[in-house]
Amino acid sequence: MSAATDISAYMDRLGRQARDSAATMAAASTAAKNRALLALASRLRAHTAALADANGLDLAAARASGLAEPMVDRLKLSAQVIETVAEGCEQLAAMPDPVGEITQVKRRPTGISVGQMRVPLGVFGMIYESRPNVTIEAASLAIKSGNACILRGGSEAIHSNLALWQQVQGALADAGLPPTAVQLVETTDRAAVGRLIAMPAHVDVIIPRGGKGLIERIAAEARVPVIKHLDGNCHTYVDAQVDLDLAVTVTDNAKTQKYSPCNATEGLLVHADQAAAFLPRIGAVFAAKGVEMRCDARAKALLAAVPGATVVDATDADWDTEYLAPIISVKVVDALDEAIAHINRHGSHHTDAILTTNHPNAMRFLREVDSASVMVNASTRFADGFEYGLGAEIGISTDKFHARGPVGMDGLTSMKWVVLGQGETRS
Amino acid sequence: MSAATDISAYMDRLGRQARDSAATMAAASTAAKNRALLALASRLRAHTAALADANGLDLAAARASGLAEPMVDRLKLSAQVIETVAEGCEQLAAMPDPVGEITQVKRRPTGISVGQMRVPLGVFGMIYESRPNVTIEAASLAIKSGNACILRGGSEAIHSNLALWQQVQGALADAGLPPTAVQLVETTDRAAVGRLIAMPAHVDVIIPRGGKGLIERIAAEARVPVIKHLDGNCHTYVDAQVDLDLAVTVTDNAKTQKYSPCNATEGLLVHADQAAAFLPRIGAVFAAKGVEMRCDARAKALLAAVPGATVVDATDADWDTEYLAPIISVKVVDALDEAIAHINRHGSHHTDAILTTNHPNAMRFLREVDSASVMVNASTRFADGFEYGLGAEIGISTDKFHARGPVGMDGLTSMKWVVLGQGETRS
Numbered sequence: 001m002s003a004a005t006d007i008s009a010y011m012d013r014l015g016r017q018a019r020d021s022a023a024t025m026a027a028a029s030t031a032a033k034n035r036a037l038l039a040l041a042s043r044l045r046a047h048t049a050a051l052a053d054a055n056g057l058d059l060a061a062a063r064a065s066g067l068a069e070p071m072v073d074r075l076k077l078s079a080q081v082i083e084t085v086a087e088g089c090e091q092l093a094a095m096p097d098p099v100g101e102i103t104q105v106k107r108r109p110t111g112i113s114v115g116q117m118r119v120p121l122g123v124f125g126m127i128y129e130s131r132p133n134v135t136i137e138a139a140s141l142a143i144k145s146g147n148a149c150i151l152r153g154g155s156e157a158i159h160s161n162l163a164l165w166q167q168v169q170g171a172l173a174d175a176g177l178p179p180t181a182v183q184l185v186e187t188t189d190r191a192a193v194g195r196l197i198a199m200p201a202h203v204d205v206i207i208p209r210g211g212k213g214l215i216e217r218i219a220a221e222a223r224v225p226v227i228k229h230l231d232g233n234c235h236t237y238v239d240a241q242v243d244l245d246l247a248v249t250v251t252d253n254a255k256t257q258k259y260s261p262c263n264a265t266e267g268l269l270v271h272a273d274q275a276a277a278f279l280p281r282i283g284a285v286f287a288a289k290g291v292e293m294r295c296d297a298r299a300k301a302l303l304a305a306v307p308g309a310t311v312v313d314a315t316d317a318d319w320d321t322e323y324l325a326p327i328i329s330v331k332v333v334d335a336l337d338e339a340i341a342h343i344n345r346h347g348s349h350h351t352d353a354i355l356t357t358n359h360p361n362a363m364r365f366l367r368e369v370d371s372a373s374v375m376v377n378a379s380t381r382f383a384d385g386f387e388y389g390l391g392a393e394i395g396i397s398t399d400k401f402h403a404r405g406p407v408g409m410d411g412l413t414s415m416k417w418v419v420l421g422q423g424e425t426r427s
Numbered sequence: 428m429s430a431a432t433d434i435s436a437y438m439d440r441l442g443r444q445a446r447d448s449a450a451t452m453a454a455a456s457t458a459a460k461n462r463a464l465l466a467l468a469s470r471l472r473a474h475t476a477a478l479a480d481a482n483g484l485d486l487a488a489a490r491a492s493g494l495a496e497p498m499v500d501r502l503k504l505s506a507q508v509i510e511t512v513a514e515g516c517e518q519l520a521a522m523p524d525p526v527g528e529i530t531q532v533k534r535r536p537t538g539i540s541v542g543q544m545r546v547p548l549g550v551f552g553m554i555y556e557s558r559p560n561v562t563i564e565a566a567s568l569a570i571k572s573g574n575a576c577i578l579r580g581g582s583e584a585i586h587s588n589l590a591l592w593q594q595v596q597g598a599l600a601d602a603g604l605p606p607t608a609v610q611l612v613e614t615t616d617r618a619a620v621g622r623l624i625a626m627p628a629h630v631d632v633i634i635p636r637g638g639k640g641l642i643e644r645i646a647a648e649a650r651v652p653v654i655k656h657l658d659g660n661c662h663t664y665v666d667a668q669v670d671l672d673l674a675v676t677v678t679d680n681a682k683t684q685k686y687s688p689c690n691a692t693e694g695l696l697v698h699a700d701q702a703a704a705f706l707p708r709i710g711a712v713f714a715a716k717g718v719e720m721r722c723d724a725r726a727k728a729l730l731a732a733v734p735g736a737t738v739v740d741a742t743d744a745d746w747d748t749e750y751l752a753p754i755i756s757v758k759v760v761d762a763l764d765e766a767i768a769h770i771n772r773h774g775s776h777h778t779d780a781i782l783t784t785n786h787p788n789a790m791r792f793l794r795e796v797d798s799a800s801v802m803v804n805a806s807t808r809f810a811d812g813f814e815y816g817l818g819a820e821i822g823i824s825t826d827k828f829h830a831r832g833p834v835g836m837d838g839l840t841s842m843k844w845v846v847l848g849q850g851e852t853r854s
Contacts, residue, residue, distance in 0.1 A: 114816060117794070119797075249850060378539050382851070416798065419803070
């Protein structure tokens with residue numbers, strides 16, 4: 001399968017099979033979909049050793065190619081990772097079926113009743129890197145939401161993904177559902193991605209997960225809608241009226257509970273009225289945890305004296321940067337307006353929080369900050385499908401169109417109109 | 428403004444102005460938005476004569492260029508058309524403001540409350556032909572939904588559109604809102620469209636209204652999401668168990684109440700058990716109204732004997748055709764499954780209806796027909812934003828992503844996540 005025409009024909013075949021099985025999945029009973037999810041959980045647990053063997057091939061290749069150990073770690077299908085994704089399948093099975101839900105049925109003056117029914121989008125294409133557990137997360141969300149999907153994982157995880165996929169196909173067959181509802185692209189040829197994102201007849205939406213560069217490239221070249229997750233330059237803003245203890249606890253959690261997630265706070269804004277009281281306290285916390293503070297002049301003046309603190313001047317670029325590291329930008333602002341304007345200009349419209357006891361300010365922040373998640377008195381780290389009660393997430397959207405923020409099963413569906421009449425005609 | 432670089436700079440300026448005013452519109456009070464809508468209605472009525480003068484220039488040019496009279500008709504800004512769009516503005520003012528609605532707030536085990544807030548999409552670009560009243564429909568929907576928009580009408584309506592836009596700008600100013608919230612592209616240079624659909628920094632979504640060719644071209648070239656309205660190849664299916672009187676009345680209305688709308692029925696499917704009883708009756712109605720019937724062999728056998736009927740053999744192409752004319756394709760099917768398969772294969776996923784007294788069949792049709800609107804015992808002609816209670820529609824989407832079917836104010840908004848906490852942190 002070296003020639004581009006072969007790849008193209010191969011992808012077209014996957015596309016046709018996905019389209020065909022999407023119709024079956026859309027009409028599948030809740031019981032059958034849940035059976036497939038529970039079968040998948042059992043199979044993953046029963047085949048943990050075989051999965052580890054396949055994963056071992058990827059790990060060895062990764063180490064041989066000189067991949068850094070933290071990256072190798074992300075590839076690992078440990079027994080604990082397997083157990084976590086198996087539990088995820090069981091949790092999805094226990095959730096209500098989104099498909100077929102009919103809402104908002106209202107009687108119109110003409111006599112017809114008009115409502116909306118939730119239905120699957122059809123076929124989604126998923127493009128991802130490293131972590132092979134995404135294969136199971138995507139497959140299980142596809143099954144429960146009644147969609148078909150075509151999965152394209154990274155070449156560094158190909159053996160792991162193939163082994164996982166084998167269990168997915170088995171689980172679908174166990175439940176009497178078409179194994180082609182979830183297909184894995186078996187070639188690591190990059191031409192497959194180019195074709196996957198340009199088959200509007202077969203694929204309804206593309207969900208890329210990976211670095212910003214990958215996602216921007218896919219969005220630029222795709223011929224179908226893309227649910228984009230670009231960067232997470234998230235902010236926490238400490239307002240003029242605030243519970244200082246709460247502000248220290250929440251800001252600490254938002255920055256330091258984990259440095260790598262996209263919902264970690266990267267920028268701290270502090271109202272001038274609280275700067276002298278708040279900044280030395282949070283500065284001491286950051287100093288103890290080795291978090292570097294990149295400051296404007298006023299913040300620096302208050303933080304430089306904190307024992308052990310690493311305090312440097314922020315450059316213009318800092319306000320726009322997602323560090324994903326023990327670094328935070330810090331700026332003192334004179335008003336809520338300035339905080340909102342800064343966030344809307346420099347943030348990435350992902351997740352931003354205000355810490356305040358002032359109700360009108362809380363409401364203005366919620367309304368005027370143009371981000372997928374806006375929070376009052378909570379850690380930005382909560383921006384997550386599981387924390388929001390979605391059961392699982394296929395990604396986090398930084399777009400406004402279709403789905404914003406954590407995308408769960410509802411984001412893989414759309415609403416069609418349902419009209420119930422008794423012979424009404426239009427005049 | 429002949430050079431492409433000038434057009435590009437001009438469109439970028441419109442884009443920046445739209446983006447700036449979108450923030451103001453998103454935060455605008457319901458009262459201010461309603462004031463603008465009511466001012467617009469008053470101004471349209473007060474300037475009916477001046478609008479007719481501007482419209483006269485377009486009509487004269489259209490006639491001079493040899494445009495057919497039905498097309499000239501679509502350009503006309505008669506006093507009645509003005510009154511209808513003025514009333515539309517008043518109806519929108521009377522509707523609830525969609526912006527800021529917070530729904531589904533639920534307490535999570537961690538203590539945070541998670542809900543969703545409806546917010547404007549930002550800036551939409553509208554590309555349309557002929558009918559200048561679309562200028563007011565788009566402007567008024569933008570105002571009420573808190574969006575900014577850039578309107579690009581057809582060159583054949585440029586004088587009418589400019590005159591209407593002047594009143595929109597006046598109404599926005601009357602209400603203290605930025606006149607740049609609604610901008611009209613003043614040049615008729617086609618390069619402006621190419622730029623409008625490729626400014627993701629300034630425009631969030633493109634809504635084209637016009638022929639299928641225009642929409643396909645825009646969708647292929649756009650760099651931002653497009654709400655597409657392709658063709659309306661709609662079906663009415665008469666099931667094995669049916670109220671024959673109801674079936675005749677509804678099928679007649681669905682086909683003949685108007686021939687040109689996208690929601691008119693183009694294909695009639697009849698269960699074999701009812702074909703002998705139903706087809707001669709509907710055939711007589713169609714014969715009386717001069718509707719040509721393009722039939723499969725079984726339908727032809729039953730319809731050929733109807734006095735005055737024009738009955739011809741359907742070709743394969745007929746099943747895929749949107750006639751927008753007094754023509755209908757007719758086919759006899761042996762089962763509900765066959766009807767659903769035919770519709771999903773040949774229809775355009777716009778609007779399809781089943782006429783039946785059988786409840787399980789009604790529910791299967793609703794679930795399994797993959798169209799934006801699915802109906803039981805009602806005329807396909809009801810698929811319309813006003814009939815559905817949306818107040819007005821910016822278009823009808825044949826897409827699944829984001830919005831399906833008639834798109835009203837909700838389709839110009841999206842939901843952001845709102846998290847309300849009391850100092851919760853993630854563990």
